[in-house]
Amino acid sequence: MADPAPIPWNVPVLEVDPQSGRPLPGFSLSKDFGNWLQSSLVDGVASAPALYPVVSLTGQNASIGTTPIPLPSLATGAYRLSYFAEITTAAVTSSSLTVTVTFTHNSKTLTFAGAAMTGNLTTTIQTNIWTFLIDAASPISYATTYASNGAGEMIYSLWIQVEAL
Numbered sequence: 001m002a003d004p005a006p007i008p009w010n011v012p013v014l015e016v017d018p019q020s021g022r023p024l025p026g027f028s029l030s031k032d033f034g035n036w037l038q039s040s041l042v043d044g045v046a047s048a049p050a051l052y053p054v055v056s057l058t059g060q061n062a063s064i065g066t067t068p069i070p071l072p073s074l075a076t077g078a079y080r081l082s083y084f085a086e087i088t089t090a091a092v093t094s095s096s097l098t099v100t101v102t103f104t105h106n107s108k109t110l111t112f113a114g115a116a117m118t119g120n121l122t123t124t125i126q127t128n129i130w131t132f133l134i135d136a137a138s139p140i141s142y143a144t145t146y147a148s149n150g151a152g153e154m155i156y157s158l159w160i161q162v163e164a165l
Contacts, residue, residue, distance in 0.1 A: 004040035008032060049080070055142065055160040058088070061153050063146040066102060068139035069162055076136040078165040079103075080129060083142070085117060086157045087124040092150025095120045099158065100145070101130060104138035116145075120154065131165065 011032040014023040029037070052071050057064075085099050097117040103110055112130050134140065140162060148154040 004044055005036060008036050011036075050164040052162045052164070055158065057159075058157045059155060060144070060158060061146070061148070061155050064142070064144045064158075066100075066141045066143045068141045069160060071140065071162060073137045074134060074140075074164070076134065078131060078133055079140065080131045080163045080165055081140065082129045082161045082163075083114075083127065084159045085114070085126045085144075087117065087119065087122055087154060088157050089152070089155035090120050090122055090124075091148040091154035092152040093120075094118070094149045095154035096145075096147040097126075097154070097156055098145040099126065099128070100143045102141045102143070103132055104135045105133045107135065 012030045013033050015028040015030045016023055052069075055069055081101055083099055083101075085097060087095070087097070095118070098113055098115070100111055100113045110132070112128075112132070114126055114128050117124055117126050142158075142160055144156075144158065146154070146156075
């Protein structure tokens with residue numbers, strides 16, 4: 001949403017009687033203030049991207065197979081997916097984590113994959129933002145590919161957000 005226009009302090013909020021200067025009965029908004037309210041706030045909120053529920057997973061220590069993100073039935077159009085993956089416990093020797101997103105566009109299954117996270121430190125993170133087009137009523141899915149070497153296994157968290165544009 002764009003920043004709203006400043007509040008028009010120089011116009012009355014309520015419609016006033018031009019003779020007495022008092023608010024008209026019924027407390028009607030003035031035309032100028034109502035126009036500001038509509039153009040600055042109502043239209044801005046209506047045009048803001050729609051946010052959908054977040055996938056928030058913690059304590060993960062295995063690959064996650066292709067899993068549809070719990071979304072309502074989506075219309076054909078542009079969407080943006082953001083994710084944040086974090087290694088919360090490093091493996092003893094080495095580890096790797098790859099996040100993959102799958103969607104359908106023009107009746108084809110398409111995939112994005114982030115680079116493998118191989119840092120194996122609790123400061124190892126990855127974030128990505130992808131914008132793409134989908135077919136109506138097709139799922140947007142995620143998956144992870146996990147590998148951990150050594151006696152202590154790597155543990156990770158994953159957060160995903162989808163927005164309609």
